[in-house]
Amino acid sequence: MGRKIIIDSNVLVALYKADDSTHDRAVETARSLHDDGDIFIALNLVVQETATVISMKAGQKEAREFYQKRLSVIDQEITLDDDLEKLSWNIFLRQNKKGTSFVDCANLALFEKYKLDGILSFDKFYPNSVLVK
DSSP states (O other), X not given: OOOEEEEOHHHHHHHHOXXXXXXXXXXXXXXXXXXXXXXXXXXXXXXXXXXXXXXXXTOHHHHHHHHHHGGGTOSEEEOOOHHHHHHHHHHHHHOOSTTOOHHHHHHHHHHHHTTOSEEEOOOSSSOTTTBOO
């Protein structure tokens, strides 16, 4: 079995929306990682955030479509439980940058708690040491 990689909402949005500026990069990267046997893990918060962004950018019909098709990309969904939420808040509250995303902090908490192999994201928030390239 390959690596266990967290997939972030910006990659999921880019995969779903062909007109996204990072669509081609997202498709190529996701395909390459899956071909290598890597599996994608997403927090339920990431699925919710992705559906919201798609609804705002493309419409509710497209958001429903994303939700129905999400498991063609996401191999495992993990629900934010109490322990993971506490760890997420600890990470979030240590941040100093304006506009910090709680969901990004939750991804870092998931990475730490389950000792996963990396995060697939186009976001500059994550340390280079955790990003999958």
